[in-house]
Amino acid sequence: DVKVTQSSRYLVKRTGEKVFLECVQDMDHENMFWYRQDPGLGLRLIYFSYDVKMKEKGDIPEGYSVSREKKERFSLILESASTNQTSMYLCASEGDRTYFFGPGTRLTVL
Amino acid sequence: DAKTTQPNSMESNEEEPVHLPCNHSTISGTDYIHWYRQLPSQGPEYVIHGLTSNVNNRMASLAIAEDRKSSTLILHRATLRDAAVYYCTVRVGNKLVFGAGTILRVKS
Numbered sequence: 614d615v616k617v618t619q620s621s622r623y624l625v626k627r628t629g630e631k632v633f634l635e636c637v638q639d640m641d642h643e644n645m646f647w648y649r650q651d652p653g654l655g656l657r658l659i660y661f662s663y664d665v666k667m668k669e670k671g672d673i674p675e676g677y678s679v680s681r682e683k684k685e686r687f688s689l690i691l692e693s694a695s696t697n698q699t700s701m702y703l704c705a706s707e708g709d710r711t712y713f714f715g716p717g718t719r720l721t722v723l
Numbered sequence: 724d725a726k727t728t729q730p731n732s733m734e735s736n737e738e739e740p741v742h743l744p745c746n747h748s749t750i751s752g753t754d755y756i757h758w759y760r761q762l763p764s765q766g767p768e769y770v771i772h773g774l775t776s777n778v779n780n781r782m783a784s785l786a787i788a789e790d791r792k793s794s795t796l797i798l799h800r801a802t803l804r805d806a807a808v809y810y811c812t813v814r815v816g817n818k819l820v821f822g823a824g825t826i827l828r829v830k831s
Contacts, residue, residue, distance in 0.1 A: 617766075655823045656821040658820075671818070710814065711772070712757075712769060714759075715766050
């Protein structure tokens with residue numbers, strides 16, 4: 614079974630903190646993605662990566678950055694967390710036109 | 724980017740078929756149509772995908788209109804475990820573009 618794991622299910626941070634969300638996949642997939650999910654807005658793409666050290670902006674990249682130093686790991690970074698970044702964050706990897714999602718990290722920024 | 728439109732919610736009786744519609748009128752000729760579903764407190768999971776022809780797998784069937792401007796996900800016999808949010812998405816390049824999804828409620 615393909616596994617996509619995320620470092621935390623729940624996270625609480627303070628405004629201005631630097632936040633790291635980690636995602637690991639075990640299927641040697643090249644493409645990995647970060648989405649955020651908010652009520653009424655569905656899933657929106659933040660960033661994606663199609664290879665190690667390669668990244669592309671999605672639809673809402675402002676306030677976020679990413680890192681892909683190894684093929685299996687894709688990290689989302691909030692340089693200075695703000696309350697409007699409180700959300701569910703979902704990581705996915707893609708193989709054979711199928712996305713495999715992690716369980717999500719619910720981030721609350723106070 | 725292509726956009727999808729789905730009903731906000733639908734209801735079905737257990738053991739009956741369910742037809743979940745989706746409009747994607749701005750789809751281009753090379754965009755695949757994907758369906759995912761999301762159970763409570765989980766990430767979305769893959770259901771089915773297709774380009775032009777109707778598709779079947781162990782979970783569901785996908786019927787794609789001839790002009791590709793709409794599609795229908797068919798669950799042949801709904802169970803309580805099928806209660807979820809169903810997302811019709813269009814794959815543009817490497818990206819999946821999600822709509823708001825349909826909440827499916829299944830009554831016993």
